[in-house]
Amino acid sequence: MLLEKYSGGGELNIILMGAPGAGKGTHAKDISELYKIPHISTGDILREEVKKQSELGKLAKSYMDSGKLVPDDVIIGMIEKRLSEDDCKNGYILDGFPRTIEQAKKLDEIAKIDAVIYLVCDDDILIKRLTGRRMTKDGRIYNIYFDPPPEGVEVFKRDDDNEETIKERLKVFYETFGPLIEYYRKRGILHEIRGDEERSVVFANIKKILDNIK
């Protein structure tokens, strides 16, 4: 029913927000498939640049490996370019952006955001999810504890999914998310849901929100 509702057009610009491991990438992929809008993950774009060893990738790597935020001007330039591409005409789902007030303000200059969904999760679950996460080269996300990869599927662990970097990523998140949440709460477009329920339950709650905003 939702597919029928959205496949005919209409813009749907969504932000998925949450701590590292809250499930942003997992659910963004499902939303992208259902609503036929691109999933734009600043983390994924940066990891591609690191792999290509581009100038941007070289610059970003040291920040990413230590769990720190890549500077705003770099991220903003990157996202402006991505949002101007043709496939963003009917909307998009942003994962990992914005992460600072400066990024949020810049986004307001170039887009009208319909909903911000904040996935709330307890730290012990976040840590277990991140240490257990495994990825495939084409971006599928598995977890050795909750959703093991099928036998024979080749997986790898992200460079920043080690305990030391996870600790720093969580610290950075807790230092920065408060003002951002308030920014969107004041605008009346913030939706907080639990991200630590079963995957199908979390996704059903996301669908309910998106169904109501159009």
Ligand code: AP5
């Ligand atoms: P980024 O790639 O954005 O990483 P992150 O925010 O740390 O988030 P993750 O990708 O680790 O977690 P997720 O919420 O997507 O969880 P997932 O769905 O995979 O950023 C990486 C780095 O890039 C940053 O540290 C920074 O340096 C830089 N960067 C990126 N954007 C930036 C920006 N805007 N500004 C500055 N710097 C930026 O799920 C995790 C695991 O849990 C998976 O194994 C999954 O299978 C499992 N799982 C998920 N949901 C469930 C569920 N409901 N039940 C059971 N298991 C589940």
